[in-house]
Amino acid sequence: DQQVKQNSPSLSVQEGRISILNCDYTNSMFDYFLWYKKYPAEGPTFLISISSIKDKNEDGRFTVFLNKSAKHLSLHIVPSQPGDSAVYFCAAPLTDSWGKLQFGAGTQVVVTP
Amino acid sequence: ETGVTQTPRHLVMGMTNKKSLKCEQHLGHNAMYWYKQSAKKPLELMFVYNFKEQTENNSVPSRFSPECPNSSHLFLHLHTLQPEDSALYLCASSSASAYNEQFFGPGTRLTVL
Numbered sequence: 001d002q003q004v005k006q007n008s009p010s011l012s013v014q015e016g017r018i019s020i021l022n023c024d025y026t027n028s029m030f031d032y033f034l035w036y037k038k039y040p041a042e043g044p045t046f047l048i049s050i051s052s053i054k055d056k057n058e059d060g061r062f063t064v065f066l067n068k069s070a071k072h073l074s075l076h077i078v079p080s081q082p083g084d085s086a087v088y089f090c091a092a093p094l095t096d097s098w099g100k101l102q103f104g105a106g107t108q109v110v111v112t113p
Numbered sequence: 114e115t116g117v118t119q120t121p122r123h124l125v126m127g128m129t130n131k132k133s134l135k136c137e138q139h140l141g142h143n144a145m146y147w148y149k150q151s152a153k154k155p156l157e158l159m160f161v162y163n164f165k166e167q168t169e170n171n172s173v174p175s176r177f178s179p180e181c182p183n184s185s186h187l188f189l190h191l192h193t194l195q196p197e198d199s200a201l202y203l204c205a206s207s208s209a210s211a212y213n214e215q216f217f218g219p220g221t222r223l224t225v226l
Contacts (some may be wrong), residue, residue, distance in 0.1 A: 002155065009153070032213060043117065043203055043217025044156075089156070098168055099144055099212040103156040 003027045004092055006104035014112055019077040021107050023090030026071065030092040035064060035075050038087045038106070047088070048075070080111045115139055117218035119204050125224045126194065134189040134221045136204030144212055145187040147179060148203040150220070156203065162187060163209060194225045 005024045013019045023033075031052040036044035050057040050064045050073065057064050063076045077084055090104040117138045126132050138145065147159040161169035162181040176198075178190040187204055201222055205215040 004155070034213060036217075041219060043205070043219050045217070046214050049213070093213045099146065099161045099163065099207070100158055100169060100171075101156075101213065101215065105153065105155045 002102075003030075004090055004102045004104045006090055006107050008107050009105070010108040010110070012110045012112060013080050015082060016079045019075075019080045019084065019109055019111070021075040021077075021088050021090075021109065023073045023075075023104055024071060025073075025092060027092070027094075027102075028071065029095045031095060032093055033064070033066065033073055034091045034101070035062075036089040036091060036103075038089065044089055077109075080109075082111050082113065085109055085111045117204060117206055117216050119202075119218035119221050121221060122219065123222045123224075125226065126191070127226050128194060128196070130194075131190070131192040133191065134202055134204075134223075136187040136189075136218055138185055138187075138204075138206035138216070138218075140206055140216060141208075142206040142216070143184045143209045144207045145181060145184070146205040146207075146215060147187065147189050148205065148217075150201040150203060152200075159189075191223075194223075196225050199223055199225045 003026050034049040035047040037047045038044040048062050066073045087106045089106045091101045094100045120135045144163045148156045150156045159173045160179045165181050180188040201220045203220045204218040207215045
């Protein structure tokens with residue numbers, strides 16, 4: 001049962017423009033969300049998170065927005081840089097199970113010059 | 114060494130072989146995890162260890178056998194695997210108090226012939 005979904009497998013954006021990555025979830029009990037970034041031949045690295053008590057969290061060029069009523073979150077990267085080319089995963093911890101993160105399938109972002 | 118390391122990085126094995134994957138974390142964490150990532154699929158949690166005790170076995174077949182001798186080391190023993198077990202196996206660690214923010218190793222790319 002896939003409770004975190006990323007429906008766009010890939011995204012191509014020009015350098016300097018905004019990248020918007022989307023993530024939907026089905027479990028209304030989720031109260032915390034994370035984004036991870038993965039380069040080829042490396043493991044995922046934590047990027048940014050948001051608690052369900054907030055609707056926005058910003059860290060430099062990265063902003064995550066949460067719409068609880070729509071069970072939707074998005075990651076905005078502004079401005080996009082070539083080094084942002086990677087796979088981005090949305091994740092949420094299951095509230096009834098310690099340490100268990102549910103991941104989306106990921107979105108491959110390619111930033112072109 | 115820093116962060117989370119995994120060896121080997123690549124492994125090709127036959128269905129009758131026995132092999133082991135090794136993970137070591139240098140972050141002072143007390144929780145460790147094994148994940149499986151198959152092509153085009155989300156990361157799937159396999160096992161969770163908290164202070165060397167297994168707290169999660171996500172319905173993993175017995176041909177995968179984890180071992181956690183201490184908080185810094187985690188093994189995944191493999192025997193009589195199937196071709197569909199070919200995947201990227203990722204190890205992660207976290208502190209027990211911040212288990213949502215997991216630090217991943219680079220993974221072992223496993224091919225079962």
